[in-house]
Amino acid sequence: MDQARGTPPARRQEDRKKIPHMDVDSNQFIPKARIAIGDPQLQAALAVSTTNSISARAESLFAFGREHGEHMRQQAAEAKRRALRHLPDLLEQAEARMQANGMHVLWAEDASEANRLVLDLIDRHEARRIVKSKSTLTEEIGLNTALESHGLDVLETDLGAYIVQIAGEHPSHIVGPALHMSKDTIRDLFVRELAMPPTDDAEQMTQFVRERLRRAFLEADLGICGGNFIIAETGSLCLSTNEGNGRMVTTLPRVLVAIVGIEKVVETVEDFTTLAQMLSRSNNGQVMTVYTQMIHGPRRPNETDGPEEIYVILVDNGRSAIYATAYAEALACIRCGACLSACPVYRTAGGHAYGSIYSGPIGAVITPLLAGLENATPLPYASSLCGMCKDVCPVRIDLPRMLLDLRHDLVEQGHSPALWSMGLRSWAAASGASRLFTLARRGARWGLRLAPRRLPGPLDGWTRYRNLPPPASRSFYELWRDRQEGRDHE
Amino acid sequence: MSSRDRILGRLRAARQPFADTPPLAERRAMVPIEDTSPAGLQRRFTSEAEKLGCTVHSVESAAQGVRQILNLLGSDTAVLSWDLAHIPLPGLAAALDGAGIRRAVDDPSVRVGITGADAGLAGTGGLVLTTGEGKPRLVSLLPLVHIAVLQAGRIVPTFEAWVEGRRAAGLAFGAASTLMVVSGPSRTGDIANIPVRGVHGPGAVHVIIV
Numbered sequence: 001m002d003q004a005r006g007t008p009p010a011r012r013q014e015d016r017k018k019i020p021h022m023d024v025d026s027n028q029f030i031p032k033a034r035i036a037i038g039d040p041q042l043q044a045a046l047a048v049s050t051t052n053s054i055s056a057r058a059e060s061l062f063a064f065g066r067e068h069g070e071h072m073r074q075q076a077a078e079a080k081r082r083a084l085r086h087l088p089d090l091l092e093q094a095e096a097r098m099q100a101n102g103m104h105v106l107w108a109e110d111a112s113e114a115n116r117l118v119l120d121l122i123d124r125h126e127a128r129r130i131v132k133s134k135s136t137l138t139e140e141i142g143l144n145t146a147l148e149s150h151g152l153d154v155l156e157t158d159l160g161a162y163i164v165q166i167a168g169e170h171p172s173h174i175v176g177p178a179l180h181m182s183k184d185t186i187r188d189l190f191v192r193e194l195a196m197p198p199t200d201d202a203e204q205m206t207q208f209v210r211e212r213l214r215r216a217f218l219e220a221d222l223g224i225c226g227g228n229f230i231i232a233e234t235g236s237l238c239l240s241t242n243e244g245n246g247r248m249v250t251t252l253p254r255v256l257v258a259i260v261g262i263e264k265v266v267e268t269v270e271d272f273t274t275l276a277q278m279l280s281r282s283n284n285g286q287v288m289t290v291y292t293q294m295i296h297g298p299r300r301p302n303e304t305d306g307p308e309e310i311y312v313i314l315v316d317n318g319r320s321a322i323y324a325t326a327y328a329e330a331l332a333c334i335r336c337g338a339c340l341s342a343c344p345v346y347r348t349a350g351g352h353a354y355g356s357i358y359s360g361p362i363g364a365v366i367t368p369l370l371a372g373l374e375n376a377t378p379l380p381y382a383s384s385l386c387g388m389c390k391d392v393c394p395v396r397i398d399l400p401r402m403l404l405d406l407r408h409d410l411v412e413q414g415h416s417p418a419l420w421s422m423g424l425r426s427w428a429a430a431s432g433a434s435r436l437f438t439l440a441r442r443g444a445r446w447g448l449r450l451a452p453r454r455l456p457g458p459l460d461g462w463t464r465y466r467n468l469p470p471p472a473s474r475s476f477y478e479l480w481r482d483r484q485e486g487r488d489h490e
Numbered sequence: 491m492s493s494r495d496r497i498l499g500r501l502r503a504a505r506q507p508f509a510d511t512p513p514l515a516e517r518r519a520m521v522p523i524e525d526t527s528p529a530g531l532q533r534r535f536t537s538e539a540e541k542l543g544c545t546v547h548s549v550e551s552a553a554q555g556v557r558q559i560l561n562l563l564g565s566d567t568a569v570l571s572w573d574l575a576h577i578p579l580p581g582l583a584a585a586l587d588g589a590g591i592r593r594a595v596d597d598p599s600v601r602v603g604i605t606g607a608d609a610g611l612a613g614t615g616g617l618v619l620t621t622g623e624g625k626p627r628l629v630s631l632l633p634l635v636h637i638a639v640l641q642a643g644r645i646v647p648t649f650e651a652w653v654e655g656r657r658a659a660g661l662a663f664g665a666a667s668t669l670m671v672v673s674g675p676s677r678t679g680d681i682a683n684i685p686v687r688g689v690h691g692p693g694a695v696h697v698i699i700v
Binding site: 045048049052064068071072074075078081082084085087088091092097100101107108109113157158159160163176177178179181182183186202203205206207209210213214217218231234235236242243244245247248251252262269270273274276277278281284286287288289290291292293294295296297298299300302303304305306314316320321323324328329 | 492493494496497498500501502503504505506507508509511513514516517518519520521522538542595596598613614615616621622623624626627628631649650653657662663664665666667668669670671672673674675676677678679680681682683684686688689690691692
């Protein structure tokens with residue numbers, strides 16, 4: 001990590017109201033993206049994973065015709081927006097129903113409170129062996145780091161999250177944490193760190209991990225998971241998983257702690273059926289994830305397995321603040337990852353460049369909102385506004401609109417790049433004065449003809465990977481004027 | 491004031507978002523199913539479950555189903571199993587006892603687990619499993635091979651149709667401690683997008699339709 005540039009400014013006392021809800025390293029987006037672009041292995045991995053996902057998504061979502069697929073997007077979008085509209089009421093209903101189902105419900109205003117609640121539960125239950133299934137929210141709140149600083153080891157059990165944990169890295173994708181690593185890299189890592197007998201076979205590598213983690217599951221006394229949805233009417237904690245580690249974590253340890261964002265509540269079981277299927281189809285084309293679970297409380301009398309206690313921690317961490325803004329729509333996200341796979345910027349820069357667990361277009365919106373705009377100034381610009389993200393979003397979030405609004409906020413708050421602001425000011429001054437504008441336009445045409453193929457100084461960014469276009473012989477303005485005067489030469 | 495009250499207070503103080511979102515004109519199931527005849531549903535379920543990587547055995551009689559299970563067990567001396575009252579195969583208990591196969595509920599060294607199924611979903615090939623007394627969670631999770639015995643009459647068009655049916659029957663969803671849809675064998679693509687089965691859950695799922 002480059003410490004010299006973009007280190008977040010020291011937090012001041014008077015800034016307490018604006019404490020960021022997430023630690024990020026997003027102001028390094030451009031240098032990190034540059035490194036990613038120069039990494040052929042990463043480029044190959046990104047090309048394969050994003051292309052596979054996005055084509056499988058389209059095939060699966062539109063298997064019954066485009067009209068049907070679009071209707072289902074509308075249906076999913078309506079379900080999430082209706083849930084958000086009634087969010088406070090649904091949260092209270094969900095709490096009451098989950099309690100009636102025998103689960104404990106706790107609330108955390110921010111990351112530190114959520115982490116402290118988990119630590120308290122670990123203490124209270126004298127838990128020592130902790131297993132975890134993948135949860136993006138726990139990455140957001142830095143749970144593993146908080147637990148490790150108290151001398152507790154947390155074992156990630158999703159294969160991708162486990163790989164990333166062993167490598168000492170961060171996930172590069174919300175669904176596929178190790179998508180940036182090649183098979184050879186993972187093999188070498190397993191051989192080096194886990195003394196795996198060398199093999200090039202992904203299946204044998206997976207079996208090796210299965211056996212290692214199986215022991216950990218059987219010995220664990222506390223499990224930590226996230227939650228894809230909470231159903232208010234039934235008090236169901238819902239998890240969509242593929243590998244089975246999510247079921248292990250929610251079944252074997254005697255205590256289960258689920259950490260769930262407050263925006264995950266939906267109203268009815270019917271809404272859940274729509275959203276759960278849209279989630280898997282939009283991610284990688286699966287009709288449903290292998291295990292779609294609705295958990296209704298701990299082990300009951302006469303049951304032989306299941307956790308004895310279930311705690312659900314409902315985490316705000318900045319969400320209620322977003323709720324009150326024009327960015328509330330971002331809370332509709334179901335974390336399918338389709339906008340990542342579809343985004344030309346993500347497909348080139350990869351997840352790590354964003355410096356946040358939330359990458360891609362949704363990450364470029366959520367990260368500044370949670371971490372503070374000043375801590376993620378490049379992200380709203382990490383988009384060509386091509387609109388693919390909006391087109392593939394299963395809940396029709398208008399990501400380009402929010403990226404534009406964030407750019408507006410950046411300028412308002414004085415975070416726009418100096419050269420860019422100066423350019424825009426000159427443009428505003430010149431275009432307001434007709435003769436000056438005409439002169440400047442003529443000057444620009446000659447200037448461009450004479451300009452070197454690469455621009456100097458800070459303008460170099462434009463020409464490093466492409467040539468400056470030659471200017472048109474006649475400007476649009478001139479063509480239009482001629483046309484109006486009936487002297488069109490064309 | 492508690493964190494709970496502060497969070498709810500902030501949400502209530504905000505201008506209600508999406509107040510002008512129009513209600514949905516028509517609610518559809520994700521997968522449209524035209525042929526809802528019993529034979530049509532069974533055909534569709536079979537083909538969708540096979541696409542997921544399941545092996546489907548349609549049997550004519552309970553005896554044939556029992557033989558199929560004994561075949562799959564091979565020379566195993568133990569099996570994880572739900573209470574046989576929840577597995578619609580009369581004669582299974584006697585056959586397992588006769589073959590000297592011990593039944594357990596949570597032994598992690600056992601290779602095969604046998605469950606019933608609350609429903610089969612024709613549109614997506616998934617199995618609805620509920621847990622409760624006599625229906626432990628681990629039987630369909632710990633072993634390498636999961637055998638689910640499904641009554642043909644329990645195949646419904648879709649997840650949505652199953653939910654509708656349960657609601658119409660007045661059954662509370664929360665009556666089951668866990669309710670899940672199992673859609674094929676455990677899988678991952680976390681190593682370089684290469685599909686691999688049997689990560690932590692069963693790598694093989696056999697459905698016996700009776």
